[in-house]
Amino acid sequence: MPSYASFLIRRLFQSFLIVVGIVIINFVVLNIPPGDMADVMAGTAGGGDPGYADALREEFGLDEPITIQFVNYMTSLLRLDLGYSFTRNMPVMQAIMDRLGATLLLMSTAILLAFVLGVLMGMIAGKNAGKPLDAVISVLALIGYATPLFWLGLLLILLFTINLGWLPSGGMKTIGMRGPWWQQWLDIGEHLILPAFTLAVFYLAIFARLMRSSVIEVAGQDFVRTARAKGMTEGRVYLRHVTANAMLPVLTMLGLQIGGMLGGSVVVETIFSWPGLGRMTYDAIFARDVNLLLGVLFMSSVCVVVTNLLVDLLYSWIDPRIGLNG
Amino acid sequence: MTDAAVTVATETPLRRRKRPRAVFISGIAMLALIALAALTAGLFWPAGPWVAAGEPYTPPMTAPGLPLGTDVLGRDVAAMLAYGARVSMLIGIASTLAAAILGIVIGATAGYARGWVDDALMRFTEVFQTIPSFMFVIVLVVIFTPTIATITLAIAVVSWPPVARLVRAEFLSLSSREFVQSCRLIGMHPARIVFAEILPNCFSSVIVVSSVMVATAVLVEAGLSFLGLGDPNTASWGGMVANGKAVIRSSPYLSIIPGFAIFVLVLCINVVGEGLNDRLNPRMRN
Amino acid sequence: MANDPLLSIKRLSVQLPEGGDRTLALRDVSIDVARNEIVCVVGESGSGKSMTASTVMGLLPPSVRVAAGTVELDGQNLLKLKPEQMRKVRGPRIGMIFQEPMTALNPLQRIGTQISEMFQLHSKMSRAAQKAKAIELLQAVHIPDPAKAYTAYPHELSGGQRQRAMIAMAMALDPDLLIADEPTTALDVTTQAQILKLIRELQQRNGTGVLFITHDFGVVADIADRVVVLKHGNVVEQGTGAEVLGNPQHDYTRSLIDAVPRMEPPAYTPPPTDKKALQVKDLVKTFGSAGLFGNGRVVHALRSVSFDLPKGRTLGIVGESGSGKSTMARALVRLTDPDSGKVLLDDLDFTALSRPELRQKAGLVQMVFQDPYASLNPRRKVGDLIAQPMTVHGKPRAEAMERVEELLKLVGLDAKAMDRFPHEFSGGQRQRIGIARALALDPKILVADEAVSALDVSIQAQVLQLFRRLRDELGLSMVFITHDLRVTAQVCDEVAVMKEGEVVEYGPTARIFADPQHDYTRLLLSSAPGHLGLKGATPLADAPAV
């Protein structure tokens, strides 16, 4: 369908502009304060001589005027070259790719958990609005919504690792474990439970609350009355007619929350030693590894933009009204 | 033409029922209590939280005058908590206020001007909405060194887009509403239309959104402090959790108490926010 | 009429939850519907007519309960049925259609899916058979290209087609009873006529009993075999269409019928002066743009429209949705800037004014809006609202408030209204406030955009009366924009009929009603409900299908 294609092209172009905007903002922000990576490298090296930091600056092109640096960065970015990370000693792309998988695994598990459970809980609460079951779910959601991520992580470690000893406290797999693939996966799964749950809770609560009110709103709409007038059971009314319609705002919210979740993963990865992007970002910020930071922020925004695009496509797949008027 | 009486009858039970008033009131009461603790901290602990009040690692309820015990440096946890409430509330409110103002200005401009101004501002808003916000806050805070002011501003910088979008949407819908058109027709100046006619009608929605933002800002501040990015010169709850984390086995109370304080504050803000939503949201009122 | 009614509602009382405007939504209501009969339940807002339909369907909201009475379908009391038994009644035995076909259909499912669902629920047909049957049904409701409509989503159909699909769905299982709850209110007048005809056709073919709920006596006149008049939950009168319409017994019924604007305009009187209050020349307005970032759709709202408004007269602009009449109204007051063309007020080129100049000249043309709820800022007191136009132009507040009192009196409101908020008033009263506000600057010209279409008939009559009085007392020139021919007959000296952005016919109201020249004008006139007069049940006019 041509209208669909033009919708897609338009969205891609918009996404491109957004990513460029983000890169510019980050580049500017990261170059405002005094000090640079050469200072940090000289510092970690334990001092060195005055020539050392200058030699590093020359080596990394940090002695160029900032405008030239910007132009250089943007031109190499167009070739998808994110530059070289001097704290990780490898191309930024490689440094990111090494960690991206772990972060994506954590994020997608958390999103899936939050979305599926949240929608389910919201459905149940919305269908039983005003009843005790609704009250229980609503209170749980309220609690989940108010619990600080890092505190929850600590409490979970305290309970499940320290007191009960059921689950590992951190890492992604048992190092040096040899075994068939399914055992390896099981092992990763075991490590994944606590961090994914910690990351998911807040979003689960958001989705549950949104789904609940959405279900209640949709349930009051005319076409639901039509469905009832057809003589169908309440269960079928909700399953066939309420769910999909009620899910639309939740999908929109999902798109909006991806960026936030990436931020949350910094904390979660720190607490659970998850070998993902988050912790590397945190270290890169302190070491002022501008290239790596720009790269991570670039890739994260690409992730967010792509997810948003996917959510939009999903949305337009569910809602036939979208796509025509963008 | 709908049947008015029937409308009342059919819609009330189906729509979201107002949450019990008692919950709303107790939320406000609890918030007031925390605010009171924050404000009067100076009366109870005039020397501030940064004084040794007893042996380090005194557990709660074991020493007279130290109901919540002491921390690693022998500071009174209760005093830290009270002074920490200042930081949490101050940053929560100040950053939300800043974000709301920024959001209103941008949203109102976009919504009223429309056309390319709207387009440009909305792209700009999308950029800020797409940047992973917590990461960006960390970058800003680290780069500009953590103080109360930079933390507040950094949180505001990432929090305004929802307000801007909301205000823009309200402006778009309100400025096509007949009462606004009527004001244009009687020759009212656009500035007056914006400030006297449209803006007041957005405020209830902005307040509802803002209440959520305060809660988020409190959580973000706590998260920053937990990562060691709080203002090092103030007692903050997130920082207390981080400090307590090192001794979570021997003195778990040092991370549990401040974490619980954050939880309660955020919970109360949310409860009050929902109450406000029930009472102010035009969709709920009509 | 059959001896044994199909549906028999006996002494039904329905209780409202606390906090409603009355305790009983329905009190002692008894209505019978026989097979092959259309019974119209007619009443104004709040009369309880929709509640009757919901009770029969067993779809009352949980907080509302039946206090007394029975609802029998073929002798079986529906109120005593268990939920699962009632589910077998809905669909196979009672079909229902609603007012707003856009919202009554699930926007995310194809029309075909929604119709087939009826068979899935109540029969054991194969999927192929379901589809064949559904397409057959769509054919029966005269949807062009039924196979395509089967795979279409609701938003891809026009309003009339959606309502046809809705009817197809309701009639899918050949129900004994069809409940139609204001099924044509949201539709244009020509479409309304077609839908009424369709309902009549299906009813006659299948021998269905129809419970038809409406507020419009014109519709009643067109379709009712029997009429039940409801007021505040009580039946005030019932009888055959001819009896009730031709010879109403109850005062209330009489007042309602009297309030319906007649299709007979008064005899034409030529304008007393040649002076034109307003001249519109070649007005053009196009919305949307093609191109890469436009949405590729272009709407020609106005294609070179011209007309004159003589001084002291009322011009009606009539047309269906999409005809461009609203754009016309907005262009006249410059809420929309036309692409080309002129609006002349005497010698003043109104279209050429800059924004600041326009603000200066704001007193010349004023507008009364359609929605009396949306046209007043809910946060301001009535006094402020009416004073605002004057204070904006520099009149001292005290002086303005004196004038507000006069204006309130002029539009028939008490001066005490000043200190109250708009939401404390009824729809008709709010429209009066809106008129007072529009008059505050002593305009020469008043543009009324669907100013009475949101009001109940009895209120509508009063507001129309007010407009007539104002025109005569103040010597106003008015442009009256409406979709309702009957309204134009009441107030307009001249009429311009608009279709797809063009004026297809323009002339004195009396002449156009008596001798329409354009096919479209003829169609509009023949489609108007009750155009043959409220003289009782008459066969429907032969409205062509769209």
Place this chain on the structure above:
Amino acid sequence: MEINRRLFTLGLGSAVAWPALGGLTTAAYAQSPVMGGTLRIILSEPVGLVSAVSSQGPIAQISPKIFDGLVEYDLDMNPQPQMATSVEMSDDAQTMTVVLREGLTWHDGEPITSADVAFSAMEVWSQFHPRGRSTYAALTEVETPDELTAIFKFSKPSAFVMNALNASEAQVVPKHIYEGTDILTNPNNLAPVGSGPFKFVEWQQGEYILLEKNENYWKEDEPYLDQIVVLLIADSASRAIAFEAQEVEAAGAIPVSLADARRLEELPFIEIPESGYEAYGNNNFMEVNVRREYLADPKVRQAILHALDREAMIKNVYFEFGKVATGPVPSTISTYYTADVPTYEFDTEKAISLLEEAGFTPDGSGVRLNLTLDPLPYGPIYPTVAASIKQQLAVVGIEVTIRSADAATYYQRVYGEGNDFDLTITGASALTDPTIGVQRFFWSKNIIAGVPFSNASGYADPEMDEILESAAAEPDPAKRIELFHKFQVKAATDLPILPINDMPYFAVKNTRLQNSEVSPYGFGGSFSTAYLAE
């Protein structure tokens, strides 16, 4: 940094040579070693694995396991043969002859020759190693008369080079891999072909680095271990849990929080040796910006030190690790250390009277002086110490504002142009010799903007310069010790730097791990003799 490096503990002006011994003495072995097994250690993620191009801490811990040095030092800093069977310094200390062991190969099978040594010295150490740049600054060329002999030529006497020949200071890298490439970005830095007892296998970023036994290692039977798994766990709490669960055997360089260290120590299978890191003699101190008018008076600095209850800090912040420092030379460097210096006991009244003398009277709210304090932004301890100092100084009317920052900002503030700071709490390794590790903070010629860990306080005293310069040049060890004692007295009197505590650079180990720290570089040794007891 023009540190005078002519003097060193060994080989002062005289030739040093030793016969090829059969390896390190086995006297330290408490029991016979166990062969095989996997050792699991924890490390912060390093930026590379090659010490030749970076002196970063984590690299110094892992790289010597992959690369041999020319020599290894014993606990008394005596060189022991490793790659080299003999190293000989000429009498004028300008020519050093290195003879390599026969039959050495790189992990990829290529032979190790004197060409590799020459390449490493000329193209790598003197260009890219932060300390090598000054250590080998006088190196003019390296002659390679045959495959096993490398002759280093220096333009001026460079005897101290004899103390920088181990794997972390002068690491020989394979010429055939580095030649003609960009050395700093060579992939070999991340996946090195080495020469040491363990071969690099893989590095899962953020997870682990795997090393396995080099079967062709020149030392018979060594290494004892089959493989080393290096877990890259950044979070100290997670590390503690890993120790507790015995998921890991060891980690060096203060791997867990001090609180956890004390708690872990209680476990029967954990030990925390505080010795074995003499090369890292570590101390924590507060540098004072004496350029500031209000800090120029030594009385103010003395007052600050009197106001600090360092015993309490060690007890509560440091969990009783280390002890109160008396001066810039840590007590672990026993050769040069003296306790006989002016000391400043905890005495707030004295502090207040000193402040009064210096003219700082309290304002309305009792504040005499407002100061900023920049903690070194690495790890959680410095901020906690800063908080503790803020708390203690408030008692005597000094209002401290802590400024936290990222590393780049910190270095700019403290060491950059303008030296924009009042106080900074930091730590440094005194290394093996005060001339290398301590002099840099006191010598007026080392006030250089833009160089981290230089003389940031701006302290310039001719007498002090004189002491330091004579100590650096003094050939007689006894006189040198005397000069350094004098230095310590002077430092403790003038107090440009306020000593806080000597901090051991401890490791946490499972008791099964035996014989791991056999050099003054402790955990940074090769581990070829380390084994896991049954």
